Amino acid sequence: MFFIDSHCHLNLIKNIKKKIIIKKSLKNYINFILSISLDINDYKKMFKKFKYYNNILFSCGIHPLYLNKNINLRKFKKLSLNNKVIAIGETGLDYKNLTFKPIQKYLFRYHIRLAKKINKPLIVHNRNSFNDIVRILKEENAQKCKGVLHCFTGSKKKAKILLDMKFYISFSGIITYLNKEKIKEIINFIPLNKILLETDSPFLSPIPFKNKQNQPSNLIYIAKIIADIKKITLTKLSEITNKNFCNLFKIKFC
Numbered sequence: 065m066f067f068i069d070s071h072c073h074l075n076l077i078k079n080i081k082k083k084i085i086i087k088k089s090l091k092n093y094i095n096f097i098l099s100i101s102l103d104i105n106d107y108k109k110m111f112k113k114f115k116y117y118n119n120i121l122f123s124c125g126i127h128p129l130y131l132n133k134n135i136n137l138r139k140f141k142k143l144s145l146n147n148k149v150i151a152i153g154e155t156g157l158d159y160k161n162l163t164f165k166p167i168q169k170y171l172f173r174y175h176i177r178l179a180k181k182i183n184k185p186l187i188v189h190n191r192n193s194f195n196d197i198v199r200i201l202k203e204e205n206a207q208k209c210k211g212v213l214h215c216f217t218g219s220k221k222k223a224k225i226l227l228d229m230k231f232y233i234s235f236s237g238i239i240t241y242l243n244k245e246k247i248k249e250i251i252n253f254i255p256l257n258k259i260l261l262e263t264d265s266p267f268l269s270p271i272p273f274k275n276k277q278n279q280p281s282n283l284i285y286i287a288k289i290i291a292d293i294k295k296i297t298l299t300k301l302s303e304i305t306n307k308n309f310c311n312l313f314k315i316k317f318c
């Protein structure tokens with residue numbers, strides 16, 4: 065049995081050696097990691113540090129809260145073509161910062177168009193912007209490249225909209241903080257073949273590590289909750305979510 069952490073930021077994990085992160089992950093059955101980039105510089109650093117690990121893959125993209133004036137879109141396009149880059153993002157909209165709304169939208173569309181062009185799925189981030197995200201995904205016909213909405217905490221209604229667009233839904237440690245009945249209802253609503261698991265390390269540590277730095281090894285605590293709610297074994301959950309990961313990201317190891 066093994067799990068895949070479908071969304072973490074390896075480059076942001078501090079004060080732990082690379083080898084230790086991997087070793088601890090393997091001990092908790094986390095064999096593969098998709099490390100997500102926040103901007104071009106972050107991608108370059110992350111790639112340089114972790115490119116020699118066969119069990120680590122990457123995304124390339126510019127997070128809506130990591131915008132700056134000198135975004136080199138040509139460079140972004142070029143880096144995205146690398147074989148170890150299996151996804152475009154993280155992109156999306158974050159309305160915590162409203163001053164950058166127009167540029168966030170512009171870049172979100174740019175990511176979707178690139179993802180479609182090079183046939184790699186999207187990693188989508190949402191904060192208080194669900195309706196705009198869905199509208200843009202539809203306008204840009206993102207069904208063609210597909211993707212995942214990460215750190216999902218929304219309603220059944222929102223989940224249904226994403227499922228209808230053939231998107232996957234990913235759960236993080238947030239599910240250990242929220243109302244148990246609400247989480248049960250939403251997880252029961254989403255079919256197993258649409259669920260991905262993530263830690264979003266170093267953020268959002270699940271209970272019992274809340275407020276500490278998160279790392280991929282903690283994925284097992286999220287998996288346990290979902291297996292419990294879905295009334296299946298951890299082995300079964302790992303098989304299904306690995307298959308989902310491979311289907312979405314067109315990977316062959318499972």
Ligand SMILES: [Zn+2]
Nearest residue numbers: 071100154264
């Ligand atoms: Zn993230």
